[in-house]
Amino acid sequence: xxxxxxxxxxxxxxxxxxxxxxxxxxxxxxxxxxxxxxxxxxxxxxxxxxxxxxxxxxxxxxxxxxxxxxxxxxxxxxxxxxxxxxxxxxxxxxxxxxxxxxxxxxxxxxxxxxxxxxxxxxxxxxxxxxxxxxxxxxxxxxxxxxxxxxxxxxxxxxxxxxxxxxxxxxxxxxxxxxxxxxxxxxxxxxxxxxxxxxxxxxxxxxxxxxxxxxxxxxxxxxxxxxxxxxxxxxxxxxxxxxxxxxxxxxxxxxxxxxxxxxxxxxxxxxxxxxxxxxxxxxxxxxxxxxxxxxxxxxxxxxxxxxxxxxxxxxxxxxxxxxxxxxxxxxxxxxxxxxxxxxxxxxxxxxxxxxxxxxxxxxxxxxxxxxxxxxxxxxxxxxxxxxxxxxxxxxxxxxxxxxxxxxxxxxxxxxxxxxxxxxxxxxxxxxxxxxxxxxxxxxxxxxxxxxxxxxxxxxxxxxxxxxxxxxxxxxxxxxxxxxxxxxxxxxxxxxxxxxxxxxxxxxxxxxxxxxxxxxxxxxxxxxxxxxxxxxxxxxxxxxxxxxxxxxxxxxxxxxxxxxxxxxxxxxxxxxxxxxxxxxxxxx
Amino acid sequence: xxxxxxxxxxxxxxxxxxxxxxxxxxxxxxxxxxxxxxxxxxxxxxxxxxxxxxxxxxxxxxxxxxxxxxxxxxxxxxxxxxxxxxxxxxxxxxxxxxxxxxxxxxxxxxxxxxxxxxxxxxxxxxxxxxxxxxxxxxxxxxxxxxxxxxxxxxxxxxxxxxxxxxxxxxx
Numbered sequence: 001x002x003x004x005x006x007x008x009x010x011x012x013x014x015x016x017x018x019x020x021x022x023x024x025x026x027x028x029x030x031x032x033x034x035x036x037x038x039x040x041x042x043x044x045x046x047x048x049x050x051x052x053x054x055x056x057x058x059x060x061x062x063x064x065x066x067x068x069x070x071x072x073x074x075x076x077x078x079x080x081x082x083x084x085x086x087x088x089x090x091x092x093x094x095x096x097x098x099x100x101x102x103x104x105x106x107x108x109x110x111x112x113x114x115x116x117x118x119x120x121x122x123x124x125x126x127x128x129x130x131x132x133x134x135x136x137x138x139x140x141x142x143x144x145x146x147x148x149x150x151x152x153x154x155x156x157x158x159x160x161x162x163x164x165x166x167x168x169x170x171x172x173x174x175x176x177x178x179x180x181x182x183x184x185x186x187x188x189x190x191x192x193x194x195x196x197x198x199x200x201x202x203x204x205x206x207x208x209x210x211x212x213x214x215x216x217x218x219x220x221x222x223x224x225x226x227x228x229x230x231x232x233x234x235x236x237x238x239x240x241x242x243x244x245x246x247x248x249x250x251x252x253x254x255x256x257x258x259x260x261x262x263x264x265x266x267x268x269x270x271x272x273x274x275x276x277x278x279x280x281x282x283x284x285x286x287x288x289x290x291x292x293x294x295x296x297x298x299x300x301x302x303x304x305x306x307x308x309x310x311x312x313x314x315x316x317x318x319x320x321x322x323x324x325x326x327x328x329x330x331x332x333x334x335x336x337x338x339x340x341x342x343x344x345x346x347x348x349x350x351x352x353x354x355x356x357x358x359x360x361x362x363x364x365x366x367x368x369x370x371x372x373x374x375x376x377x378x379x380x381x382x383x384x385x386x387x388x389x390x391x392x393x394x395x396x397x398x399x400x401x402x403x404x405x406x407x408x409x410x411x412x413x414x415x416x417x418x419x420x421x422x423x424x425x426x427x428x429x430x431x432x433x434x435x436x437x438x439x440x441x442x443x444x445x446x447x448x449x450x451x452x453x454x455x456x457x458x459x460x461x462x463x464x465x466x467x468x469x470x471x472x473x474x475x476x477x478x479x480x481x482x483x484x485x486x487x488x489x490x491x492x493x494x495x496x497x498x499x500x501x502x503x504x505x506x507x508x509x510x511x512x513x514x515x516x517x518x519x520x521x522x523x524x525x526x527x528x529x530x531x532x533x534x535x536x537x538x539x540x541x542x543x544x545x546x547x548x549x550x551x552x553x554x555x556x557x558x559x560x561x562x563x564x565x566x567x568x569x570x571x572x573x574x575x576x577x578x579x580x581x582x583x584x585x586x
Numbered sequence: 587x588x589x590x591x592x593x594x595x596x597x598x599x600x601x602x603x604x605x606x607x608x609x610x611x612x613x614x615x616x617x618x619x620x621x622x623x624x625x626x627x628x629x630x631x632x633x634x635x636x637x638x639x640x641x642x643x644x645x646x647x648x649x650x651x652x653x654x655x656x657x658x659x660x661x662x663x664x665x666x667x668x669x670x671x672x673x674x675x676x677x678x679x680x681x682x683x684x685x686x687x688x689x690x691x692x693x694x695x696x697x698x699x700x701x702x703x704x705x706x707x708x709x710x711x712x713x714x715x716x717x718x719x720x721x722x723x724x725x726x727x728x729x730x731x732x733x734x735x736x737x738x739x740x741x742x743x744x745x746x747x748x749x750x751x752x753x754x755x756x757x
Binding site for chain 1: 626629630631634635636658659660661662677681682683684685687689692694696697698699700701711712713714716717
């Protein structure tokens with residue numbers, strides 16, 4: 001060590017330089033420092049042929065060319081308004097959803113290397129991925145949790161777009177595409193849910209596809225199916241399953257749908273979605289005077305990379321800490337007790353408790369999707385495009401958040417309040433505690449229930465419009481709240497007085513305690529507030545056929561669901577109106 | 587003369603330009619429609635490889651009074667024996683197809699998916715199920731074995747208590 005001294009450049013290197021100069025045919029110099037080395041590489045013909053655009057000098061022109069000339073970035077505009085960059089405005093949820101879609105594509109393709117979609121092998125392959133394949137657990141966890149995260153981010157994205165009015169003209173149709181993409185996200189989750197072929201998978205998909213079997217006309221258990229000669233082996237459910245029960249044909253069908261068919265359709269719609277955002281001036285945020293646009297590179301792109309990195313870190317932590325569930329192997333005869341759908345479908349599962357399957361499983365979900373698509377065409381309020389407009393859009397915001405809240409309350413009930421045999425257990429109650437079986441349900445006679453429903457819709461549509469005067473909420477809200485409490489209290493008093501005198505009440509509504517009083521009061525007030533006070537104040541003068549009618553129909557249907565839930569939970573009423581011959585059971 | 591004129595005059599051809607285009611677009615639409623319909627048909631299999639719905643439930647004399655869970659795991663069928671005979675009930679909830687569990691203490695079937703409750707005859711007591719549980723076709727073979735067929739079902743009171751959904755038997 002001590003003997004070695006620094007030697008000057010050896011002639012050998014010069015020989016190499018001379019050789020390279022001879023080969024390249026011009027004066028070639030070996031780089032003497034890192035900068036020169038970098039320049040040598042980036043100025044080479046090979047590099048230039050791969051990366052277009054010449055030497056990067058970080059001029060505005062370079063930064064613009066980087067967006068325009070790059071196939072992956074060119075769906076961005078070159079410059080955006082600064083308001084579009086604000087995370088408090090956009091929440092970044094659309095971009096994060098897309099990044100999750102990419103993560104799911106990568107992890108999904110890797111899983112496909114080991115997974116064979118056949119009942120004999122699928123479950124064993126899952127076990128292998130978990131225990132035998134190096135890092136198999138990692139990609140499986142990431143795929144599962146990424147999918148859950150994507151459902152959340154897509155829903156949040158929708159809420160954000162609603163609250164900022166970003167679906168209003170000219171973006172109406174892109175909102176519709178967004179609703180379709182939300183549905184496809186859920187359908188991807190649903191089809192992927194079957195693939196592990198465990199008990200969770202089999203029963204969630206059995207219930208889900210049996211809903212298709214309840215479709216009017218096209219499902220073998222649905223109303224009017226006999227008219228079209230629809231049977232168990234030619235109905236829409238048979239087409240979906242490839243058989244009469246969830247079996248090997250179903251597994252390969254769902255595999256193809258999940259891995260190829262739906263991702264391709266979703267990918268195409270994503271392109272359309274992004275393209276239209278770009279064509280509609282990227283952000284709905286309104287112009288302000290003297291606004292100076294900022295460059296997308298690096299301002300927006302850097303934010304997107306940071307969001308993607310943070311999302312990846314979050315998913316990584318989730319992946320490392322919690323394993324994706326895998327229950328026993330699928331058994332088509334034994335249903336786990338209780339059997340619960342994945343959380344984002346638990347609202348639907350809870351809804352199915354209260355109505356005939358085709359109403360809760362086919363009609364209502366389709367109404368929700370159609371209702372969401374219709375929002376930009378019903379909401380003609382020109383105010384509140386591109387910013388949070390609590391004061392200018394009180395009705396739209398309140399009703400939308402009411403619907404979202406209701407969906408998540410249904411999810412919460414299904415998730416936390418349902419135990420074995422789908423009996424009601426409060427979250428703090430132990431499932432091992434024996435619960436008395438539910439009391440027998442009863443139907444309201446059609447001659448009473450029919451007029452009740454007609455009255456509900458007639459009053460619901462008529463009253464807010466007929467009262468022309470602006471009500472003073474400082475009076476109206478306490479009055480209606482008091483009215484609701486009085487109604488709950490009187491029912492409680494009536495029940496106490498009559499329960500031992502009338503057999504009908506003793507038999508059908510044996511208990512009506514504090515819970516019943518609260519339920520009646522709260523549900524009644526919700527009905528009055530969202531079904532009467534809100535529309536009376538804000539839309540009573542709106543055009544009837546274009547705005548008022550459709551809005552009130554959707555609102556009354558939503559509130560009607562709550563009322564029906566109350567009727568079942570509080571009074572054991574099975575159906576308010578029932579024509580069993582055509583499964584019209586509400 | 588008239589004949590040659592009709593050949594050379596383009597307007598008197600059997601088909602006009604507009605008519606031809608209409609026909610061509612119509613043919614294309616018919617072709618695409620036919621392709622779509624046949625693709626839809628393609629997705630409905632003609633042969634399914636599913637287990638037979640008919641099975642031998644063994645000697646009738648082996649069933650005690652009440653509800654037997656003997657075949658639930660394999661065939662998803664309860665064999666129910668009453669004073670005057672037996673019937674077989676399909677263990678598929680009429681709501682959305684889960685398998686209800688039998689609770690002897692409560693004398694009820696209760697479904698784990700949406701909470702439907704049924705009495706031992708299969709009639710709905712509580713929960714969302716719209717119809718009673720299905721009774722299967724059941725016959726007694728010459729050797730005393732019960733033959734159950736899950737493909738032939740009945741759930742209407744007054745029909746389900748008679749043959750072929752009920753086997754008269756007294757020990």
